[in-house]
Amino acid sequence: MATAPAGDTPATAQAPLLLVDDDQAFRQRLATTLERRGFVVVAASGIAEARRLAAQAKPGFAVVDMRLEDGNGLDLVADLRALRPDVKIVILTGYGNLATAVAAVKTGAVDYLAKPADPDDIIKALTVGAGERPEPPAEPMSADRVRWEHIQRVYELCDRNVSETARRLKMHRRTLQRILAKRSPR
Structure with a gap:
């Protein structure tokens, strides 16, 4: 300590x-x-x-x-x-x-x-004081970034298996592959 x-x-x-x-x-x-x-x-x-x-x-x-x-x-x-x-x-x-x-x-x-x-x-x-809430972030993540983070999380939880991730996210496998190939949005 x-x-x-x-x-x-x-x-x-x-x-x-x-x-x-x-x-x-x-x-x-x-x-x-x-x-x-x-x-x-x-x-x-x-x-x-x-x-x-x-x-x-x-x-x-x-x-x-x-x-x-x-x-x-x-x-x-x-x-x-x-x-x-x-x-x-x-x-x-x-x-x-x-x-x-x-x-x-x-x-x-x-x-x-x-x-x-x-x-x-x-x-x-x-x-932050009792009963108070922390201030919201000055620059929160964009909706695109939140979506991308969610997809990445599910992809990791599926052991980087594209087919399984696409099935769980209910999206086409090729669409998922295109999303995974791109950089993260800001």
Whole structure:
């Protein structure tokens, strides 16, 4: 556990922040940034490690990646709420779509942000007052980008099988192949 100097957010001094992400480079960069802002960060690379650290630290804040090598980050939300009902949790994901955003909020997360999330947006979501909602993003994803992200997510969940992905998305296989061949929209 690393201790950081007092930041500009007084709430951070009260409880540690659990950071769970299996991307080591991203986890280290975000941990460093959060520590500079006054958070005491406890970092884990997966669900099993996060549960062990959470039981010891009883975090007041958590930033959890949705897709981890050993499971789904949403599974941690209930565990963290059981340890500390007032914990503020932000779910991060490389696949931003409405269904998972709704699931994240329903399970108890205060916000759901697409990667690469800006550290300022993460901090705003974590430090929003009780009963308040975080500000909407200044530049939200376009509808085309949201659609593309959803298609990419289903494609990954189908183990990159184009035929299976097309069947599940109820679209023609060739149409899907053309979409997958293009760059992501902005």
